[in-house]
Amino acid sequence: MSDTAPTEPAAPRRGFFAQFWRIARSYYTAKEARRRAWLLTAAVVGFTLISILVTLRFNLWNRDFFNALENRDRAVFYGQLWTLLLLLLGAMLSSVAALWAKQMLSLDWRRHLVFTLQSRWLEGGLHYQLNFMPDAADNPDQRISENTRWATAMAVDLAVGLLGSILTLVSFLGILWTLSGPLHVAMGTSEFDIPGYMVWAALLYAVIGSVLTWVLGGPMVQINIRRNEAESDHRFALIRMRENSEAIAMIRGEPDEDRSMRAAFRHVIDVMKDLYKRERALMYLTSAYGMAAGVVPIVVASPRYFAGAITLGVLMQITQAFLEVTRSLNWFVDKFPLLADWRSHVERVAALEDTFEAAEGMEADQTITLLVGPDEQGREVLAFQDLQVGHADGNVVIQDANAEIQAGEKVLIVGESGTGKSTLFRAVAGLWPWGSGTIRTPPREKMFFMPQRPYLPLGTLRAALAYPASPKKFADAGMKAALERCELPHLVPRLDEEDRWDRVLSLGEQQRLAFARTLLHRPRWVFLDEATAALDEENQDSMMRLFREELAESALVSIGHRPGLDAYHDRTLHLMRAPDGARLEVRRRVAPARQPRRRGAPLVAAGRGALRRMLRRG
Numbered sequence: 012m013s014d015t016a017p018t019e020p021a022a023p024r025r026g027f028f029a030q031f032w033r034i035a036r037s038y039y040t041a042k043e044a045r046r047r048a049w050l051l052t053a054a055v056v057g058f059t060l061i062s063i064l065v066t067l068r069f070n071l072w073n074r075d076f077f078n079a080l081e082n083r084d085r086a087v088f089y090g091q092l093w094t095l096l097l098l099l100l101g102a103m104l105s106s107v108a109a110l111w112a113k114q115m116l117s118l119d120w121r122r123h124l125v126f127t128l129q130s131r132w133l134e135g136g137l138h139y140q141l142n143f144m145p146d147a148a149d150n151p152d153q154r155i156s157e158n159t160r161w162a163t164a165m166a167v168d169l170a171v172g173l174l175g176s177i178l179t180l181v182s183f184l185g186i187l188w189t190l191s192g193p194l195h196v197a198m199g200t201s202e203f204d205i206p207g208y209m210v211w212a213a214l215l216y217a218v219i220g221s222v223l224t225w226v227l228g229g230p231m232v233q234i235n236i237r238r239n240e241a242e243s244d245h246r247f248a249l250i251r252m253r254e255n256s257e258a259i260a261m262i263r264g265e266p267d268e269d270r271s272m273r274a275a276f277r278h279v280i281d282v283m284k285d286l287y288k289r290e291r292a293l294m295y296l297t298s299a300y301g302m303a304a305g306v307v308p309i310v311v312a313s314p315r316y317f318a319g320a321i322t323l324g325v326l327m328q329i330t331q332a333f334l335e336v337t338r339s340l341n342w343f344v345d346k347f348p349l350l351a352d353w354r355s356h357v358e359r360v361a362a363l364e365d366t367f368e369a370a371e372g373m374e375a376d377q378t379i380t381l382l383v384g385p386d387e388q389g390r391e392v393l394a395f396q397d398l399q400v401g402h403a404d405g406n407v408v409i410q411d412a413n414a415e416i417q418a419g420e421k422v423l424i425v426g427e428s429g430t431g432k433s434t435l436f437r438a439v440a441g442l443w444p445w446g447s448g449t450i451r452t453p454p455r456e457k458m459f460f461m462p463q464r465p466y467l468p469l470g471t472l473r474a475a476l477a478y479p480a481s482p483k484k485f486a487d488a489g490m491k492a493a494l495e496r497c498e499l500p501h502l503v504p505r506l507d508e509e510d511r512w513d514r515v516l517s518l519g520e521q522q523r524l525a526f527a528r529t530l531l532h533r534p535r536w537v538f539l540d541e542a543t544a545a546l547d548e549e550n551q552d553s554m555m556r557l558f559r560e561e562l563a564e565s566a567l568v569s570i571g572h573r574p575g576l577d578a579y580h581d582r583t584l585h586l587m588r589a590p591d592g593a594r595l596e597v598r599r600r601v602a603p604a605r606q607p608r609r610r611g612a613p614l615v616a617a618g619r620g621a622l623r624r625m626l627r628r629g
Contacts, residue, residue, distance in 0.1 A: 027354060030361035034162065037127060044123040051116040055171055058109035063178050065101045066335070070186065072098060073331050078324030109171070117167040124159045131367045136442040140370055148366040150243045158239070158359040165353035173342060180339035184210060187332040190325055192315065212311045213333055217340030220300050227292045228347045234289060235355035238282045245275040290348065308333030381441055382451040391418045391453050393439065393536070393568065398448035400431055400438050401592070408434050410592030414584060418535065421558060421567040423577055426586030430593040432570045436460065436540055459534035463541040465525035467512040472505050475512050476528055485531050493527040496561070498553060518545040526554045530561060537562070539569040548575060555579040
């Protein structure tokens with residue numbers, strides 16, 4: 012059963028650069044990652060500097076090569092070709108080394124970010140609590156798997172590009188200033204010189220391009236955010252259909268699912284049309300702008316060439332320096348679509364971190380006091396003292412619950428749907444932070460929760476049976492005995508098969524597998540939440556006898572409506588619906604359990620003893 016969670020105020024949003032700085036700072040200051048982070052960053056910077064030095068030497072080569080061509084100096088011309096080969100070799104080696112450093116830095120950063128987010132998502136059942144938090148970041152799986160990839164890889168690529176642009180700008184600005192010299196301007200009776208006029212021409216050219224790019228491409232940031240959200244929603248619709256394919260097929264719901272998935276993808280198409288429209292507008296600018304960049308410096312510098320102030324080699328050197336300066340200044344123009352896309356990925360990762368912080372802050376402010384361990388008398392008990400379980404908005408689900416369950420007791424909790432039975436279990440597990448009062452629980456490692464639909468991890472059946480422990484913890488004999496005891500002998504030969512066991516096995520088989528898992532772990536406290544709902548009466552009796560035979564010393568706390576369950580419990584707690592929240596009442600105490608009709612031949616005492624010994628060895 013489910014209980015609807017209340018609204019929770021969203022975490023305050025930071026500015027974009029604050030969001031990115033938080034992601035970067037985590038990587039560069041983390042104890043286990045910072046050494047690699049700084050070494051790889053140093054490698055990136057070093058190889059980038061080498062690449063720029065090669066480019067600077069190529070600029071000088073341009074001057075010498077074209078001067079030799081202008082002077083018809085055959086020896087110098089062929090000598091420059093050998094120099095070109097060395098420059099090409101240096102360019103290749105430095106470029107490949109810089110690419111390797113970039114790849115390793117982005118991969119290591121992503122590894123750190125993914126592992127950090129995964130750990131926070133899984134810690135303390137936070138992955139479960141997010142389902143009850145309105146305004147929580149949607150699709151955390153995609154944000155961790157996909158958005159982290161682009162947030163880190165693009166960040167490294169953009170940072171390296173920006174660093175290279177700045178260093179190139181500084182390097183070639185002086186060359187351009189020196190080579191361009193002053194431009195003499197005569198306007199009527201006024202005459203003046205513009206020193207380093209090619210530098211000013213390059214700055215003006217870059218400013219015009221940047222302004223036009225911002226005007227045409229500014230909306231792309233929000234469009235990319237919408238695109239990520241639309242793609243994520245469509246992917247979720249596909250996954251949800253796949254996970255519920257049996258139910259959909261049984262009721263012939265495919266046409267409705269097709270309509271829903273088509274509607275989700277139509278949203279993707281609408282957003283992509285907006286994005287493509289903006290990209291086409293930018294293409295008008297960038298295509299003409301890039302083509303003109305090779306001609307503009309020649310046109311602007313041509314007066315000094317025609318005046319004989321500079322040679323052809325210097326003209327080509329000025330042209331190449333102009334291109335490098337404008338390329339550096341136009342970094343924003345060239346990278347704007349990538350910047351817009353990168354920002355959308357960073358904001359999705361940052362929104363997930365904001366959600367984690369909001370959930371962790373909510374947990375820190377919770378008013379239910381959870382005491383773990385023995386009470387003052389050294390007893391191991393599950394106790395509720397003035398417990399109120401509710402929602403963050405003040406709505407009360409359970410009011411003033413006071414009860415104590417001792418070790419080894421078997422207690423059944425019943426009540427109408429919506430009175431908070433499952434929510435009470437969540438509070439005991441430490442997953443439901445809303446309410447007041449005190450819950451004292453046994454140590455968490457001694458508690459074992461069995462929901463209506465057991466979780467079966469990916470991998471072998473052996474791993475699913477041993478979960479959450481390692482399969483190596485249990486011997487083959489113990490696993491086989493547990494499966495046979497829980498009416499699953501046909502699964503014994505398949506222990507080492509890998510499959511999607513949550514799909515291969517029926518729900519009844521999955522529930523019996525969960526009982527076999529409990530038999531292996533032999534916990535001190537077992538909590539059943541409708542854990543026999545898919546079993547027929549005979550199988551239910553067989554499973555519940557575990558708590559009178561093999562697990563007789565374990566405490567049992569059950570939620571269930573199935574007839575016959577009370578026979579396996581010592582007493583019943585009843586959640587009575589009331590206007591101000593359900594009340595927990597002890598309705599009756601039953602006599603020791605009768606022995607229900609057994610399925611097949613009964614286990615003799617010697618057989619039960621042998622089974623216990625086998626499980627203990629496992």
